Structures are given as structure tokens and as C-alpha cells.
Amino acid sequence: MPIYEYRCKSCGAKTSLLVLSLSRQAEVECQACGSQDLTRLFSAFAYHRSEGDRLSEVDTGRASGDEYYKDSRNVGLWAKKRVRELGADAETQRQVDQVVDKARDETSKLFE
Ligand SMILES: [Zn+2]
Structure with a gap:
């Protein structure tokens, strides 16, 4: 069970x-x-998680520290989630996703 x-x-x-x-x-x-x-x-044992899983775990009511953002995959999750919570249309979501993907690129360079 x-x-x-x-x-x-x-x-x-x-x-x-x-x-x-x-x-x-x-x-x-x-x-x-x-x-x-x-x-x-989601289970802590599930090492490999999809973007959707990560998205569902984001707590938009709480700020996350620098450590969290050293994992560039976490950058922008908040924004992505928020825009969905607010019921943005598909086009707006697509635009936000693009901005996020660009920000991830730049963030991962910062920590290299
Ligand atoms: Zn409660």
C-alpha cells in the first residue's frame, strides 16, 4: 500500500x-x-525526477536560499509555477519558459 x-x-x-x-x-x-x-x-528516493515533479514541489510562498539556486535546474521554477497558478494562457507560459531557460544558462555559468 x-x-x-x-x-x-x-x-x-x-x-x-x-x-x-x-x-x-x-x-x-x-x-x-x-x-x-x-x-x-515525492519520494526522496526518486533521484531522477521530471520537470513536472520539480515544479509541483516548488513552494511559491517561500523564498529559497543561494544553495537552492546553485542547481540551475531550480532557477525559474518559481516563476514557471506562479504563472500557471495565476492561470496564464499557453502563450504567456511559453514566453516565461523561454526567459527561464535563458536565465538557467546564465546562472549555470555563474557557478562554473
Ligand atoms: Zn496545515
Whole structure:
């Protein structure tokens, strides 16, 4: 049976949940404050993650330190996520993605 971890968007607490079925998954709530606004966390063992996974982990309510941005793949994730949260259209998302990709190039040079 899979165990999923969630991060509460309201209070930041981590909730672990034994998921019995897909229907139960819809009822997940924060064990600390009861909020249902949770983000699914991904296994620390999953070394190779897709851009989509990384994107889903970004916490747009919190700033990240320099260490985080030394991994150039993390640069711009915030912006990419934010623009989706705000419901930007596909063209705007594409433009933001382009800016981000360029910024990543430049950032990775900074740390070389
Ligand atoms: Zn909470």
C-alpha cells in the first residue's frame, strides 16, 4: 500500500498518509490544521525526477536560499509555477519558459 506525503500550503506541516484507494486520496487533509490545500511530496528516493515533479514541489510562498539556486535546474521554477497558478494562457507560459531557460544558462555559468 503506498504511503504518500503531503505538504500543507496553509501551515507548512508535513502529513503522511496511507492511501487506501484513489477515492480516499481526495479526502486528504492536514493533520496539523485540517486544511485540504495540500501539495503532494515525492519520494526522496526518486533521484531522477521530471520537470513536472520539480515544479509541483516548488513552494511559491517561500523564498529559497543561494544553495537552492546553485542547481540551475531550480532557477525559474518559481516563476514557471506562479504563472500557471495565476492561470496564464499557453502563450504567456511559453514566453516565461523561454526567459527561464535563458536565465538557467546564465546562472549555470555563474557557478562554473
Ligand atoms: Zn496545515
